Amino acid sequence: MLCSGASTSAPVRRRPIEKILVANRGEIACRVFRSARKLGIRSVAVFSDADRKAMHVTMADEAYHIGPAASQESYLRQDRILEVAKRSGAQAIHPGYGFLSENTEFAERCAAEGIIFVGPPASAIRDMGIKSTSKAIMSAANVPIIEGYHGEEQSEARLKEEARRIGFPVMAKAVRGGGGKGMRIVMNEDEFDSQLESAKREAMKSFGDDAMLIEKFVADPRHVEVQVFGDQHGNYVYLFERDCSVQRRHQKVIEEAPAPGVTEETRRQLGEAAVRAARAVNYVGAGTVEFIMDSEQRFYFMEMNTRLQVEHPITEMITGTDLVEWQIKVAQGEPLPLRQEQLRVNGHSFEARIYA
Structure with a gap:
């Protein structure tokens, strides 16, 4: 299967990113800064009262205070984050995960201000954010649904x-x-x-x-998700699957890639279904299509996370890629760094979450 296609729209305008603001804190902010530094891009951190001495603040080239400890008064304040982006001269905002990463209004406001939102278009966030809407779109795109x-x-x-x-x-x-x-x-x-x-x-x-x-209800299900990526030129790839079945209270605890016991044919079918899902909403950037899988390896669409996932590093480890670097390059208007046939699974990787 070819997961790329020539775009029929107007040529994509390249918009070089020289400075990027990360509208987040902690591990994911540090993660984005590392890839930005590798690309020669200056970084801007934002922080609340609680995070004045946090690692992401010291890692960034610049850091700006945005409010008190409560996230509603700091990391969720769109106006303050946009103000810092303009004041610092950042051409792009990376939302990380959580906070504003899947906020349709914030993606729209970035576009209105001429700031690159390192993520999908607001329309894709909106369509995939409402389960009933996303199920209808997936059914029309021939993605299996329960x-x-x-x-x-x-x-x-x-x-x-x-x-x-x-x-x-x-x-x-x-x-x-x-x-x-x-x-x-x-x-x-x-x-x-x-x-x-x-x-x-x-x-x-x-x-x-x-x-x-x-x-x-599917008894004894497996939670299997596929990492997909799209660019502004109409190209799509899947970077294989992750198994996130070990959960507590419906929240992931252990993630591993690739999913154990999945046949090569099922792996291909999962990936192709995920690409159809992304293409159906004109997706751009990193996304994760989550499926529920039964004991016969029949799988059904659950939802799409329109952002970078917490567990993205295990996909990077088995594919030898830097997904944050891909995000930044795609946001600048560059095509995907690799084609589907160039991607291979190499090794096995685990991630464990600590809930405190």
């Missing part, structure tokens, strides 16, 4: 009716969910009301929206 109800009618009676139609057990999931929040397994009709109410309550608290979707 049987379920993703409609707008949200009455308890309608949701229960759809659960009966699908057949128990089902999964009740927040439409705007993520990180395992707003999800409940419903084993039978007797517990539907209580589990739905619990999921809706958590969804409203976490996302400010209690809209739900109902899907067939």
Whole structure:
């Protein structure tokens, strides 16, 4: 399969990045600074009161205070971050992960200010940020999805009716969910009301929206995700898969690449499905397409994370790539550094998360 294609749009204008601001802190900010330094790009850090002496502040060429310790008053303050970008002369903002990395409004504001957002277009973030919308787009793109109800009618009676139609057990999931929040397994009709109410309550608290979707529950599933990359010229590649099945409370604990026991044919099918997903939303940059896989290695789309993942280093280790460097180059308008046929799996890699 060729995962590239000639773009039919106007030629891409190259926009060299000489200085980049990272709208984040800690490990991911340091990670971006290392790749920026390798490319000869000056770096700008932002920090809250709590992070005055943090490593990312000392690593950067410049650092600017943006507010008190609470993230709502610092790392989530779009106006302050944009002000620092303009004051420092940064041509680009890398959002890292978390905070503003999947914020449609922030991506749009960067574009309006003429600042490069090192990530996908706002439209892709929007389309993939709402589970019901993303499922419809994936179905149209011939990406496998789990049987379920993703409609707008949200009455308890309608949701229960759809659960009966699908057949128990089902999964009740927040439409705007993520990180395992707003999800409940419903084993039978007797517990539907209580589990739905619990999921809706958590969804409203976490996302400010209690809209739900109902899907067939896959027993003993594997969580397998594919790293994809697109550029502004219409080229796409997949950098193979990661297995993130070891979880606690629906949050990843152990990630490994490549996924153990996956056949070469399934690996190819996963990658090609992920590329179709990215192409369907005109994706640019690093993205991760998450699938749920059953014991027969049948897989179904769950969601797309429109940013760099925490676990991206294990993909770098098995492919010999620098994904942050790729992000920056693609954001400047350069084509992808490698074609699909040039990418190979070499070795095996693990990452373990520490929750404190």
